[in-house]
Amino acid sequence: MTVTLDAKIPAGPLADKWDNFKADEKLVNPANKRKFKILIVGTGLAGASAAATLAELGYQVEAFTFHDSPRRAHSIAAQGGINAAKNYKGDGDSIHRLFYDTIKGGDFRAREANVHRLAQVSVDIIDQMVAQGVPFAREYGGLLDNRSFGGAQVSRTFYARGQTGQQLLLGAYQQMARQVGLGNVKLWNRTELVDIVVVDGRCAGIVTRDLLTGEVRSHSGHAVVLCTGGYGNAFFLSTNAMACNTSAIWRAHRRGAYFANPCYTQIHPTCIPQSDEFQSKLTLMSESLRNDGRVWVPKNADDHRPPHQIPEDERDYYLERLYPSFGNLAPRDISSRAAKRAVDSGRGVGPLKNGVYLDFSDAIGRLGKAVVEERYGNLFEMYERITGENPYDVPMRIYPASHYTMGGLWVDYELMTTIPGLYAAGEANFSDHGANRLGASALMQGLSDGYFVLPYTISNYLAPWLNKPIPDTSHPEFAKVEAEARDRFRQYLSVGGTRSPDWFHRELGKIIWDYCGMERSREGLEKALGEIPALYAEFQKDLRVTGDAESVNQTLEKAGRVDDFFQLGMVMCQDALVREESCGGHFRVEHQTEEGEALRNDDEFAHVTAWEWSGDPTRPIEHREQLEYEVVKFQTRSYK
Amino acid sequence: MTTTLTNLTLKIWRQDGPGDAGRFETYQIPEISDEASFLEMLDVLNERLIGEGTEPVTFDHDCREGICGTCSLMIDGQAHGPQRGTATCQLHMRKFQSGDTIVIEPWRASAFPIIKDLMVDRSAFDRIVEAGGYISADTGGAPDANLIPIPKPVADAAMDAAACIGCGACVAACPNGAANLFTAAKVTHLNLLPQGQAERFKRVEAMVETMDEYFGSCTNHGECEAACPKEISIDVIALMNADYRKAKFKNRKALSRI
Numbered sequence: 012m013t014v015t016l017d018a019k020i021p022a023g024p025l026a027d028k029w030d031n032f033k034a035d036e037k038l039v040n041p042a043n044k045r046k047f048k049i050l051i052v053g054t055g056l057a058g059a060s061a062a063a064t065l066a067e068l069g070y071q072v073e074a075f076t077f078h079d080s081p082r083r084a085h086s087i088a089a090q091g092g093i094n095a096a097k098n099y100k101g102d103g104d105s106i107h108r109l110f111y112d113t114i115k116g117g118d119f120r121a122r123e124a125n126v127h128r129l130a131q132v133s134v135d136i137i138d139q140m141v142a143q144g145v146p147f148a149r150e151y152g153g154l155l156d157n158r159s160f161g162g163a164q165v166s167r168t169f170y171a172r173g174q175t176g177q178q179l180l181l182g183a184y185q186q187m188a189r190q191v192g193l194g195n196v197k198l199w200n201r202t203e204l205v206d207i208v209v210v211d212g213r214c215a216g217i218v219t220r221d222l223l224t225g226e227v228r229s230h231s232g233h234a235v236v237l238c239t240g241g242y243g244n245a246f247f248l249s250t251n252a253m254a255c256n257t258s259a260i261w262r263a264h265r266r267g268a269y270f271a272n273p274c275y276t277q278i279h280p281t282c283i284p285q286s287d288e289f290q291s292k293l294t295l296m297s298e299s300l301r302n303d304g305r306v307w308v309p310k311n312a313d314d315h316r317p318p319h320q321i322p323e324d325e326r327d328y329y330l331e332r333l334y335p336s337f338g339n340l341a342p343r344d345i346s347s348r349a350a351k352r353a354v355d356s357g358r359g360v361g362p363l364k365n366g367v368y369l370d371f372s373d374a375i376g377r378l379g380k381a382v383v384e385e386r387y388g389n390l391f392e393m394y395e396r397i398t399g400e401n402p403y404d405v406p407m408r409i410y411p412a413s414h415y416t417m418g419g420l421w422v423d424y425e426l427m428t429t430i431p432g433l434y435a436a437g438e439a440n441f442s443d444h445g446a447n448r449l450g451a452s453a454l455m456q457g458l459s460d461g462y463f464v465l466p467y468t469i470s471n472y473l474a475p476w477l478n479k480p481i482p483d484t485s486h487p488e489f490a491k492v493e494a495e496a497r498d499r500f501r502q503y504l505s506v507g508g509t510r511s512p513d514w515f516h517r518e519l520g521k522i523i524w525d526y527c528g529m530e531r532s533r534e535g536l537e538k539a540l541g542e543i544p545a546l547y548a549e550f551q552k553d554l555r556v557t558g559d560a561e562s563v564n565q566t567l568e569k570a571g572r573v574d575d576f577f578q579l580g581m582v583m584c585q586d587a588l589v590r591e592e593s594c595g596g597h598f599r600v601e602h603q604t605e606e607g608e609a610l611r612n613d614d615e616f617a618h619v620t621a622w623e624w625s626g627d628p629t630r631p632i633e634h635r636e637q638l639e640y641e642v643v644k645f646q647t648r649s650y651k
Numbered sequence: 652m653t654t655t656l657t658n659l660t661l662k663i664w665r666q667d668g669p670g671d672a673g674r675f676e677t678y679q680i681p682e683i684s685d686e687a688s689f690l691e692m693l694d695v696l697n698e699r700l701i702g703e704g705t706e707p708v709t710f711d712h713d714c715r716e717g718i719c720g721t722c723s724l725m726i727d728g729q730a731h732g733p734q735r736g737t738a739t740c741q742l743h744m745r746k747f748q749s750g751d752t753i754v755i756e757p758w759r760a761s762a763f764p765i766i767k768d769l770m771v772d773r774s775a776f777d778r779i780v781e782a783g784g785y786i787s788a789d790t791g792g793a794p795d796a797n798l799i800p801i802p803k804p805v806a807d808a809a810m811d812a813a814a815c816i817g818c819g820a821c822v823a824a825c826p827n828g829a830a831n832l833f834t835a836a837k838v839t840h841l842n843l844l845p846q847g848q849a850e851r852f853k854r855v856e857a858m859v860e861t862m863d864e865y866f867g868s869c870t871n872h873g874e875c876e877a878a879c880p881k882e883i884s885i886d887v888i889a890l891m892n893a894d895y896r897k898a899k900f901k902n903r904k905a906l907s908r909i
């Protein structure tokens with residue numbers, strides 16, 4: 012039976028909701044804040060900004076990361092930039108426009124009130140990051156520079172060379188480091204959350220494993236915030252860092268937090284294709300390259316000539332052919348699917364025939380090598396370092412790859428999950444991007460959640476708990492959860508099979524990629540729902556983990572993460588199966604127009620699907636949150 | 652196009668834990684594609700070791716894009732290996748030849764104790780940042796971002812220094828195990844910016860003195876600059892030293908007024 016989830020959206024007109032919330036929420040007075048302990052898991056943009064801010068406010072904060080230092084979180088790898096409705100260019104940007112672009116970019120599957128708040132606080136983020144010393148790009152007059160990004164007609168993206176994520180994360184990390192130095196944040200590095208503890212229906216704390224000693228221990232707190240990033244590595248190959256995983260949110264899910272829209276995943280069109288079977292990850296090449304590069308494949312599937320020997324009339328510039336008005340700049344989901352179709356038709360290029368060309372020869376002819384070098388020099392260098400090919404002479408080869416996950420833990424307007432006292436922020440929640448995320452909006456959301464949303468909403472939950480006892484780690488539930496965690500890790504070690512966790516991860520990733528990747532069909536998803544449990548059964552019988560549980564054991568860590576990816580994979584496919592429409596990153600072949608474009612079904616699917624754990628990953632329980640649009644009107648996206 | 656390297660010999664440092672003496676062990680890689688990255692070559696070795704029931708080689712890595720600073724290998728005596736301006740994870744096997752013997756060690760520095768095999772503890776870097784590698788600006792009170800124009804050359808120079816990925820290659824390459832390039836890169840980033848001026852001298856003093864608690868002292872060898880995957884210039888050390896000297900003077904004067 013489906014229940015309608017209540018997002019607790021404040022009353023009033025859209026533009027006033029956030030102010031109304033702040034006017035009405037319960038507060039904790041400054042002197043009482045130190046009586047509350049908040050556990051923050053994950054120290055990427057969302058976690059570091061939340062930890063710093065909550066500590067500044069006076070709460071006791073403990074922050075956990077499996078990395079050796081908070082500065083290594085995956086946020087560090089973001090390249091392109093961060094959006095904000097500053098309208099510094101005077102080109103017509105506004106809070107409303109950023110809100111609208113984000114809702115439309117998300118293909119009308121995000122919650123209006125959250126997205127509007129995101130657009131509102133976006134302007135404060137830039138102020139805060141500049142105050143932290145983030146060296147954003149500047150114009151000669153000394154003011155901040157902006158660039159434009161996909162899905163927007165204004166220039167609202169702030170950037171720091173090709174290293175925006177790095178500079179933002181270092182800013183948030185330094186702000187948190189100050190609080191660590193002052194003794195207001197206790198930092199637990201190389202410490203992995205392995206479970207959540209729920210007592211009397213409320214989140215009472217977490218259980219962690221020390222990655223150096225294997226020690227499993229409990230931590231209690233008044234509230235727990237998961238800022239543990241996305242699950243794009245479910246596909247094995249992705250642009251995510253190697254250690255990104257779903258375990259924290261998955262373990263929370265198993266304890267009662269609903270998992271929303273797991274099938275909304277973003278596949279980025281311009282990544283370097285896989286070169287051999289040992290490939291461990293894929294590297295993103297910035298989307299900006301499509302401004303000057305032309306995408307093509309040979310017309311003939313058996314064309315084995317090197318690219319420069321293929322004459323113009325035997326090339327298929329398929330994006331220009333199919334989408335004459337947007338051409339090579341068609342949006343991410345559309346370009347990705349077109350590349351897949353070209354490769355599936357046997358016309359892929361490169362030694363493994365698994366890519367398409369992104370060709371700069373016209374641009375070099377038109378603009379000269381110097382201009383192309385000035386625009387893209389660092390990207391060309393990176394490409395050459397990885398592939399050994401020089402893109403000034405030979406066209407680049409690109410192919411889509413898993414990049415970002417819009418799905419995540421279901422949260423209400425206050426970022427609280429369905430477990431009271433447990434919050435999720437950043438990529439770990441599902442809240443703001445609907446079925447597709449626009450470029451430069453994830454950094455914005457992570458910092459919005461951590462700096463400007465949670466610090467307000469969390470007091471609303473905490474205030475009534477003032478001076479009331481909460482269960483500490485001597486409560487028997489902690490001992491029980493600890494014992495379960497120890498058993499689980501011991502179990503991985505005792506299987507004594509023949510295959511490594513990586514081997515299973517790679518095989519699992521292939522299934523999810525083939526059937527729940529860029530194109531999904533009922534038939535394929537049903538097949539995946541047969542194959543994943545079968546492979547999972549093999550994992551449980553044939554896994555081999557060497558070493559022990561009492562010292563550093565990267566194979567053991569990996570085993571736990573792969574276990575959780577298996578269970579998540581089943582729910583992803585289930586979610587893709589019940590969503591009988593195409594929207595954003597979710598493309599069901601049964602639901603397309605005659606021209607092969609996505610066909611949404613607003614009458615039946617303008618809702619969030621949130622899954623409840625039933626004890627069996629093949630049988631999750633479905634819940635829904637209906638999306639009510641007060642301000643925006645449904646529209647069909649067209650890029651012809 | 653793709654070629655296969657054959658017959659590589661790896662001499663890898665294996666150490667069971669912090670207390671273990673450690674030793675080199677030799678492994679053969681009969682063949683590997685030159686398209687593989689250096690770390691993928693180690694992945695292949697580790698898959699094989701697990702298959703044989705032995706413990707794989709422990710090493711730190713994450714983004715594999717040269718930005719997180721997690722990877723950290725001494726390859727044939729060079730921090731991050733033979734390719735200039737390249738972190739270990741960005742190094743590819745095409746930089747090697749069939750028949751090569753490759754020696755792989757962890758960072759070696761007294762401030763970076765070995766945890767296991769090739770994994771070391773670099774948390775002393777975090778202690779330096781906690782001591783002062785920040786601008787004290789609590790969330791919420793920031794003025795509009797365009798209120799303080801920053802000349803482009805200043806912003807660019809700050810960005811050059813801020814590009815540090817905190818990998819520790821500079822320390823590993825330094826004969827004294829000094830962390831001056833790391834510390835000076837952060838000092839330079841923040842001390843060049845107008846927002847960083849209020850705490851300029853307090854910052855440099857606190858960071859340098861914390862650095863000295865953990866790391867060796869700089870004698871201007873310049874090995875750090877050559878090893879840095881982000882090619883951060885040694886000039887930042889001169890700026891830090893100058894600011895430190897001024898700080899000692901100014902901060903003492905300020906104190907004497909209390």
Ligand SMILES: Cc1cc2nc3c(=O)[nH]c(=O)nc-3n(C[C@H](O)[C@H](O)[C@H](O)COP(=O)(O)OP(=O)(O)OC[C@H]3O[C@@H](n4cnc5c(N)ncnc54)[C@H](O)[C@@H]3O)c2cc1C
Pocket residue numbers: 052053054055056057058075076077078081084085086087088089090091092093175176202203204205238239240241250251252255256258259295414415436437438439450451452453454455457
């Ligand atoms: C290559 C690339 C480029 C990108 N470029 C852009 C861009 O230009 N603009 C943009 O807006 N977005 C971009 N994105 C997306 C964006 O970087 C991420 O969505 C965002 O940084 C996520 O931040 P986060 O704080 O939610 O999580 P993360 O930064 O992933 O941090 C997760 C944290 O959780 C910790 N953690 C996880 N699990 C556990 C556990 N079980 N126990 C303890 N700790 C745990 C980790 O140690 C880490 O500290 C890009 C993404 C990729 C892959």
Ligand code: FES
Pocket residue numbers: 712713714715716717718719720721722738739740741816
């Ligand atoms: S693994 Fe991130 S820099 Fe090498």
